[in-house]
């Protein structure tokens with residue numbers, strides 16, 4: 643086993659047939675890393691998480707948590723994991739407080755300053771009736787439960803679903819705090835912003851296969867491109883831009899609108915070209931992770 647390896651998957655496959663499931667996933671996550679997984683609905687994010695949790699028996703390959711098989715040694719691996727499931731269903735307890743206390747009892751832990759900090763951070767109303775909790779309140783309670791395990795590995799399946807922007811920020815702060823303490827986090831999300839602020843690496847999943855990995859270097863490369871939206875007065879000007887810049891993400895010849903993707907180093911070249919073209923409108927936006935993946939999805 644590689645030193646400090648927290649998660650290891652080898653040819654991990656769960657084949658639900660008809661191209662559904664996850665296929666040949668080879669993933670290594672070291673202790674202290676924060677890794678994200680994105681993909682459209684049905685891409686296989688939850689299947690990946692549930693397989694790592696030992697809830698799903700792989701069709702092929704295997705996964706390990708700190709060198710222990712997450713299916714055959716699930717009783718041991720689960721003790722190393724704090725988990726937020728994609729769909730939260732709480733047991734039939736009265737208040738949030740009773741529920742959290744029961745969880746603490748299971749963990750043989752006490753309500754220490756860390757747990758109190760979590761409760762305050764997510765502004766949990768402990769007196770709230772668990773059945774009547776809003777989606778966001780349930781999500782926050784599930785987050786507190788996962789983090790209070792103080793487990794070395796957190797598996798968080800769409801952890802910020804239903805959270806308002808302030809609570810999403812509180813979540814990001816918390817992930818960065820536990821990361822600084824050496825906790826490993828694997829999270830799925832549809833929110834590129836939170837992934838970018840927390841992750842060392844982001845895996846892009848399509849039809850159950852990892853088709854791209856964005857690490858810190860690639861983040862920088864992505865941000866070194868500009869999306870330039872131009873509207874020209876004449877079709878000649880529009881054609882001139884179209885022939886000079888091959889990478890376009892949007893073209894509307896009727897309105898003479900074109901969006902080109904260029905690296906920062908090419909901006910000067912574009913400006914020189916534009917000197918001879920009559921422009922109605924122009925805007926520059928740094929390429930985001932969102933734009934990048936949108937493009938990847940069209941290409942792959």
Ligand SMILES: Nc1ncnc2c1ncn2[C@@H]1O[C@H](COP(=O)(O)OP(=O)(O)OP(=O)(O)O)[C@@H](O)[C@H]1O
Pocket residue numbers: 658662663681682683684685686687688689690728
């Ligand atoms: N028990 C099952 N039996 C058959 N097919 C399944 C089963 N569980 C999941 N699938 C299929 O596997 C694919 C991956 O599902 P999964 O829930 O992992 O996707 P996801 O990326 O988490 O999607 P979302 O963003 O909607 O949560 C989907 O096509 C889904 O319908």
